[in-house]
Amino acid sequence: MSAASVAVPLPPNEAAPVVRVRRVSLEREGQEVLRDVDLSVERGEILGIVGPNGGGKTSLLRLVLGLERPTAGEVELFGVPVSRFREWRRIAYIPQHATAFDPHFPAIVREVVLLGRVARRGALHWLGAEDREAARRAIELCGLSGLEGRRVGALSGGEKQRVFIAKAIAARPDLLVMDEPTAGVDPESERRFYDLLSELRAELGLTVILVSHDLGVVSARVDRVACLNRTLVYHGPAAALEDKDLLGRLYGAGRVVIAHGADEPPVHGH
Amino acid sequence: MADLVTLFQYGFMQRALLAGLLISVVCGLLGVFVVLRRTAPLGDALAHVSFGGVALGIAFGFLPLYVAIVVAVAGGIAMRLLQERRLYGELSLMIVQAAGLAGGIVLVSLVGGLNVDILSFLFAPILTVAWSDVTLIVGLLAVTVAVLAVFYKEFFLVTFDPEGARVSGLPVRALDLGFTVLTAVTVVLAMRVVGILLVSALIVVPAATALQLRLGLRGTLVAAVAIASLCVAAGLVLSVFLNAASGGMIVLVSIAALLASMATAGASTRAVSRGPRSSQPRA
Ligand SMILES: Nc1ncnc2c1ncn2[C@@H]1O[C@H](COP(=O)(O)OP(=O)(O)O)[C@@H](O)[C@H]1O
Ligand SMILES: [Mg+2]
Numbered sequence: 001m002s003a004a005s006v007a008v009p010l011p012p013n014e015a016a017p018v019v020r021v022r023r024v025s026l027e028r029e030g031q032e033v034l035r036d037v038d039l040s041v042e043r044g045e046i047l048g049i050v051g052p053n054g055g056g057k058t059s060l061l062r063l064v065l066g067l068e069r070p071t072a073g074e075v076e077l078f079g080v081p082v083s084r085f086r087e088w089r090r091i092a093y094i095p096q097h098a099t100a101f102d103p104h105f106p107a108i109v110r111e112v113v114l115l116g117r118v119a120r121r122g123a124l125h126w127l128g129a130e131d132r133e134a135a136r137r138a139i140e141l142c143g144l145s146g147l148e149g150r151r152v153g154a155l156s157g158g159e160k161q162r163v164f165i166a167k168a169i170a171a172r173p174d175l176l177v178m179d180e181p182t183a184g185v186d187p188e189s190e191r192r193f194y195d196l197l198s199e200l201r202a203e204l205g206l207t208v209i210l211v212s213h214d215l216g217v218v219s220a221r222v223d224r225v226a227c228l229n230r231t232l233v234y235h236g237p238a239a240a241l242e243d244k245d246l247l248g249r250l251y252g253a254g255r256v257v258i259a260h261g262a263d264e265p266p267v268h269g270h
Numbered sequence: 271m272a273d274l275v276t277l278f279q280y281g282f283m284q285r286a287l288l289a290g291l292l293i294s295v296v297c298g299l300l301g302v303f304v305v306l307r308r309t310a311p312l313g314d315a316l317a318h319v320s321f322g323g324v325a326l327g328i329a330f331g332f333l334p335l336y337v338a339i340v341v342a343v344a345g346g347i348a349m350r351l352l353q354e355r356r357l358y359g360e361l362s363l364m365i366v367q368a369a370g371l372a373g374g375i376v377l378v379s380l381v382g383g384l385n386v387d388i389l390s391f392l393f394a395p396i397l398t399v400a401w402s403d404v405t406l407i408v409g410l411l412a413v414t415v416a417v418l419a420v421f422y423k424e425f426f427l428v429t430f431d432p433e434g435a436r437v438s439g440l441p442v443r444a445l446d447l448g449f450t451v452l453t454a455v456t457v458v459l460a461m462r463v464v465g466i467l468l469v470s471a472l473i474v475v476p477a478a479t480a481l482q483l484r485l486g487l488r489g490t491l492v493a494a495v496a497i498a499s500l501c502v503a504a505g506l507v508l509s510v511f512l513n514a515a516s517g518g519m520i521v522l523v524s525i526a527a528l529l530a531s532m533a534t535a536g537a538s539t540r541a542v543s544r545g546p547r548s549s550q551p552r553a
Contacts, residue, residue, distance in 0.1 A: 088439030
């Protein structure tokens with residue numbers, strides 16, 4: 001398949017944001033995890049979600065992906081409420097700790113990347129030449145050529161991460177969701193990772209949501225950020241993260257924001 | 271050598287070898303997934319449940335193997351349902367397993383104690399395999415292998431990346447249930463080769479041996495089938511020559527193969543870890 005066929009024509013409801021989160025709250029076993037979160041992700045955007053550990057970043061992704069239901073509020077994907085959304089093959093998800101899977105798992109790079117095609121092909125259909133070609137191209141895009149026959153468990157952290165990205169983009173998704181993709185990866189691999197992300201966006205028109213706790217790097221490499229500490233402390237252009245005051249509110253004095261959340265409206269930079 | 275040739279002129283030996291090799295194919299294929307999904311305890315529990323089925327069949331004069339399959343499949347589904355009721359994983363296995371065993375023991379006592387039939391299912395029945403058994407085995411083998419082949423990519427994905435599989439819209443729950451049913455069928459088939467007590471070993475040990483070879487998934491599956499077949503054939507021949515229990519002999523041969531592969535893999539890992547890959551990553 002040529003690169004030109006990758007840019008899927010927009011069906012009517014495609015004018016809606018890729019993701020829209022409206023007044024979403026989540027409680028688990030009586031514990032408030034998220035409160036009143038509003039968020040949108042536009043087509044072709046790279047959104048970074050940052051915030052302290054336990055701030056609810058993973059939980060928010062799980063709500064967006066329909067793996068959990070919010071206690072209140074609603075989530076829309078491509079303009080469709082998540083409960084009625086059916087085109088899941090348009091979305092690829094790389095969970096937190098994905099690269100920390102069983103290192104003895106008997107799978108080679110080519111096999112794993114091909115797995116990205118499973119949902120697209122559907123049940124009762126064998127993976128064919130078209131799928132192998134998509135996988136080959138994903139491998140090439142992610143700079144894994146030459147490693148096709150290697151066992152994934154024997155690769156370095158940065159290489160493993162690129163295998164998971166290749167698997168994700170082999171499905172030709174419109175939205176790629178990644179939870180802490182650069183955790184435990186050395187700085188050089190991290191730099192390559194963000195370069196690859198920009199390339200993939202340019203090449204495939206991909207929309208990306210990524211979670212990170214590394215504020216410094218994220219603010220330099222994404223379009224917009226969402227700062228999450230149970231409530232949404234900030235949602236706007238990444239450049240604003242240079243603001244020391246905001247960082248203070250997000251991390252240091254985060255509890256104050258929550259305690260007085262009612263009378264201190266979250267900053268919405270636009 | 272001449273002895274070996276003579277041996278295979280006996281019908282019982284031909285049937286035993288044929289049945290054993292057929293069953294090794296299923297055990298090898300399914301075993302790899304059982305090990306990777308860490309569901310070996312499920313296989314063991316299902317084996318114990320199927321004892322209840324065998325007892326039921328013998329007590330009421332049905333074909334025990336058929337009844338065992340029905341009971342094992344029902345037991346597997348019951349375990350899944352209990353797990354979904356948030357009962358701790360091992361606990362749900364234990365409860366269903368206990369129900370099968372207890373039911374079996376009660377039935378056995380009601381029909382007048384352990385008879386030869388039941389003993390033969392507990393231990394080494396393969397040399398008593400009849401052609402009717404071989405037909406059943408061939409049928410179930412065809413179904414199991416076909417299901418594994420058709421859903422290979424789905425089973426691979428849910429095993430490798432369950433969360434990603436769920437997000438991409440795969441029916442993870444149905445696949446888990448399907449896998450449980452396949453395990454139940456395989457357990458009953460393997461029971462015919464090594465007996466109830468050693469079933470899970472025949473499923474898991476050749477797969478674990480194949481995993482030592484550090485191949486891709488496809489390669490590992492092929493290797494597991496080859497290793498299981500070799501172990502069953504070697505164990506069978508040895509058991510006849512030594513006049514020892516065939517089930518036990520097959521499992522001992524399998525374990526010897528596993529130990530040998532682990533020793534080889536261990537030696538090569540040590541050699542590799544002294545190589546350049548173990549050097550510290552750049553800061
Ligand atoms: N499966 C779970 N069950 C119950 N509580 C959970 C679960 N996962 C996370 N939590 C809790 O939810 C809160 C948010 O966690 P999480 O979304 O993982 O935060 P983050 O990804 O930002 O570190 C934390 O208080 C955490 O303890
Ligand atoms: Mg997290």
